[in-house]
Amino acid sequence: MRFREHQPIVREPWDLVVEVSRGHRRRRYRLTSRALAAAGALAALAAATLLSAAAYLAFHDELLAGLVERQMRMQYAYEDRVAALRLRLDQLASRQFINQDGVEGKVQRLVLRQAQLETRAAVVARLVDGAVSGEAGVTSIAASARAAERPVKSRPPALAATVEESQKAPPPAPAGAPEPKGLELRLGDDSKPVPLPSPASAPREGALPVDTSLAGPEAPLPLRLERLALSLDRVEREQTKGLSAILRPAMTEAARLRDAFDMAGLPVSRFARASATARGATAVGGPFVAAPETGGDALFERQLAAARSAVSTLEGLRRALPMAPLRKPLSGPLQMTSTFGYRADPFLGRPALHSGVDLRDDYGAPVRATAAGVVAFAGPQGGYGNLVEIDHGGGVSTRYGHLSAIDVGPGQPVAPGAAIGRVGSTGRSTGPHLHYEVRMDGEAVDPARFLKAASALAGTIQ
Helix, strand or coil: CCCCCCCCCCCCCCCEEEEEEECCEEEEEEECHHHHHHHHHHHHHHHHHHHHHHHHHHHHHHHHHHHHHHHHHHHHHHHHHHHHHHHHHHHHHHHHHHHHCCHHHHHHHHHHHHHHHHHHHHHHHHHHHHHHCCCCCCCHHHHHHHHHHCCCCCCCCCHHHHHHHHCCCCCCCCCCCCCCCCCCECCCCCCCCECCCCCCCCCCCCCCCCCHHHCCCCCCHHHHHHHHHHHHHHHHHHHHHHHHHHHHHHHHHHHHHHHHHHHHCCCHHHHHHHHHHHCCCCCCCCCCCCCCCCCCCHHHHHHHHHHHHHHHHHHHHHHHHHHCCCCCCCCCCCEEEECCEEEECCCCCCEEEECCEEEECCCCCEEECCCCEEEEEEEECHHHCEEEEEEEECCEEEEEEEEEEECCCCCCEECCCCEEEEEECCCCCCCCEEEEEEEECCEEECHHHHHHHHHHCECCEC
16 A cells, blocks of 8 residues: 655735545635635626616616606796797797887777767667657656767866876977878778867768867877777766666566556457558568677676666567557546456346456547457447457557447457547446456456556557
């Protein structure tokens, strides 16, 4: 047996010896301290890299969201600043445009306002004409409207300050110096220019009441234009007041008439067709063309729409009123001796239906038609005695019985309040009185409610 001597390995401090055996073969590896330090550094670097990669993957979305949000904030701030600068530029440009807008532009605006106000004046005048035409008792609408249309002579409170501010304007051009073209107001339909009004100039017939004392020829041109604008403002306010003066009385009068129709239980629609036929309004037509705007503020438009509606309603009620039996058939206070409905027959004493009311009056007193219409019957008629029946249209008719005399004939048109006969005691009668009936679609209805409505309208209709 042979023994192999091994020499001891000399190791440096901090060296690491690794021996690998495989069968009879052995290998030794020696790692110095420097190699160990390098390996440790590489391991630490790899660990740091792995941790950084893991942190990046974990917080990647949050980092991107934060960056995007910051970028958006910067973009919004930039856009806001650009918008503010653009607005400032627009304001400066608008101010510059206003400053560059010369006297000719102001005159053109005054001309346009004058035309609009004249159009309004024509509309208001037509409304006044529509409100005052018809039955008596509604002329207060015209009085109110004309009172509101009177020109105001007092100077507006803001005029003094305007005058003082206008005195700082440049002095007027010397006499004989040419003025810019277009400084005259074209108020008429003709092509001749109308000069700026002065105290000595007479107002044109039909023109708006512009206060000419505010714009004398001795005043500077800018001041004259400013004063004319103030005068147009005053006219505009007066027109709005005029509409209010039309609206309130028209609504009040329409409410009175509607209450009377409701009190009588008489629909206004019954007379719409007959009223249209009577005034020839059934044969009309033509293409629809929208009415032009009167121009101006919304307040005037609202007042105009309300006034038109009120006047239209009032006109419809007034057109129906002449054909509605809402008047008294006898003069003076009515004395009702027998009411409508069931009663004991004055001759037989048995229950009977009284189809009208009996109104006492002196023998021979005039009997008047309670509404316009056409005489459908005039002559003796059984228990009625001498009878007059008037057809008022819309299925409404009235009967007047026991007359001592008849003053109309069949087919004769009669006006409201026209005398048609005399009080008598013909037929089944116990004394001088008028038997008065109101029929709707051939059925007798209680005339008392019509007489009550007539009393409510007493003094407002003829």
